[in-house]
Amino acid sequence: IELSDDYGHPALLLVDGVSSICALDFRMDEWGVDVALTGSQKALSLPTGIGIVCASPKALEASKSAKSVRVFFDWNDYLKFYKLGTYWPYTPSIQLLYGLRAALDLIFEEGLDNVIARHSRLGKATRLAVEAWGLKNCTQKEEWYSDTVTAVLVPPYIDSTEIVKRAWKRYNLSLGLGLNKVAGKVFRIGHLGNLNE
Incomplete structure (x- = not known):
């Protein structure tokens, strides 16, 4: 989905990869994707509970002047805490994060091309x-x-x-x-x- 606004901001390419990321070929940088999202419950084989969002520098820049109201998922909160070394502005689901680490290890062991x-x-x-x-x-x-x-x-x-x-x-x-x-x-x-x- 490519979106632009009435303020002259550049369009952003958003990809809903919930059922495809880590199962099908996906090349965020090469394809010029600005925001991609997936969930823990699909190709990562985890329980539902983690929403994974990747944002390009273009998307992060666009968010600085975005007028939409946002509280829970404000990228600035995450970026600020990441720079502080605490990584998470809210209480994370630790067990799901350990599960994510194990799921990624399995993918890396098999090799993404093989997956x-x-x-x-x-x-x-x-x-x-x-x-x-x-x-x-x-x-x-x-x-x-x-x-x-x-x-x-x-x-x-x-x-x-x-x-x-x-x-x-x-x-x-x-x-x-x-x-x-x-x-x-x-x-x-x-x-x-x-x-x-």
Whole structure:
């Protein structure tokens, strides 16, 4: 999403990488991304609770004259405490930070290129399995396929919510529900994070 304002500030490129950063190829500097965000609960394989935001020097500069009201997540608070060596202006979730360190160690040990290749391989395998089941991928064009999640269309006489419930109760398998316009029409298979074949 590229945004600009009425005050003549330069546009910033913002990327929501919640389901892609650390699973798919992402090059913040090379692509000129100014703000990128992800969450701990996706490719990092942690519980929900950490929002990770990276900001370019251009974004940090733009924030100095931004008129939006902000309290909890003011970059200036974080930068000030970082320079003081305390790193965190509020009470952090220490256990999640230790988990983040361990998750990053696993990624570094495997190698980010290998992590990305694994996600590609597992995404393709999931799509092939869906095809073998006689079902269809909700995504209609191959270039839109995701290597982190696959939404599976169900026949019109089946409510996908029942599939999700049955998978959980019978197999202890967590699938995602279809959201908004595809509620009851698809279920989602997540294939991202620290997983294997």
